[in-house]
């Protein structure tokens with residue numbers, strides 16, 4: 001089997017890279033993309049498309065459908081129907097479009113905070129209101145608060161929920177029981193679920209996730225699922241994703257709104273990237289998961305040994321660590337600003353994901369191990385200085 005190297009990617013500085021176009025000496029570990037080079041199998045497919053030399057309008061071929069259907073059937077146990085899958089240019093584009101289609105002005109959209117910050121934008125920018133059901137933290141683990149969830153879902157103004165499965169930033173893979181209960185409660189209160197599953201392939205080695213639509217007939221019927229190869233295979237700039245809805249009415253609404261918003265047409269590289277990822281990328285992905293897992297353990301062990309008052313779980317999914325510094329600060333925004341100013345280490349304050357994120361920061365460890373080690377030394381120095 002081919003062995004892939006994650007230790008020595010090319011530098012991204014000066015490449016108009018959102019993450020790395022920062023001050024010299026700064027170490028950015030905030031935005032969610034990887035510093036790893038894309039799998040050679042995917043780069044070859046893109047090169048072949050480039051070499052064709054003509055980049056006119058493209059359509060989705062059968063191989064695009066087959067690639068998605070095969071990957072989700074074999075990796076994740078979800079059998080999707082070809083006719084229920086729609087191309088879209090991105091998960092955020094899809095969610096924003098769906099919010100506008102599935103709510104009337106001022107209706108409420110439920111999200112479980114702390115959660116991916118852009119959900120807030122997709123909701124308010126499209127005329128709806130955010131309804132937060134905060135997750136519960138017991139000092140070690142995060143879980144859903146079903147009492148609060150049911151109370152919020154029972155508000156007749158709440159018509160939509162955006163589920164993050166697996167969850168960014170806390171890194172949970174939701175269990176079958178939890179997802180089934182979400183489905184039951186949403187069905188009972190006539191709430192449609194958008195399940196954002198963009199992080200689903202970035203699970204711990206040997207561990208899978210459960211697609212919401214695969215949990216029960218109810219979950220399948222009331223949901224629209226957003227999936228993509230872009231997080232797992234580091235292809236965010238390809239603008240390539242898909243929306244799946246099994247229910248004919250929801251499928252029609254999704255198809256209509258994605259087309260109305262003109263986010264259902266691919267660029268030249270969107271389909272070849274997805275096809276190569278889902279048909280040829282499995283080995284690369286599994287090695288990337290192993291590498292990320294080791295990075296996460298490195299942070300956990302270093303924190304336990306060298307960073308008093310810093311706590312974290314090795315998250316089950318995502319390449320993100322959700323680090324508890326509540327014993328060190330009551331103002332994480334200020335803490336992360338000082339951390340950046342004084343050491344150059346750039347992480348995201350937990351409050352970016354809702355007030356419930358106070359006391360945490362999010363750190364992306366999808367990068368060479370040497371950078372993780374560098375980050376840990378910076379953090380250690382900072383904590384020693386602040387006392």
Ligand SMILES: Cc1ncc(COP(=O)(O)O)c(C=O)c1O
Nearest residue numbers: 032090091092093116168196198
């Ligand atoms: C939960 C979640 N959804 C969506 C996205 C972005 O998706 P896209 O680039 O397809 O818009 C991210 C990126 O970090 C994310 O974490």
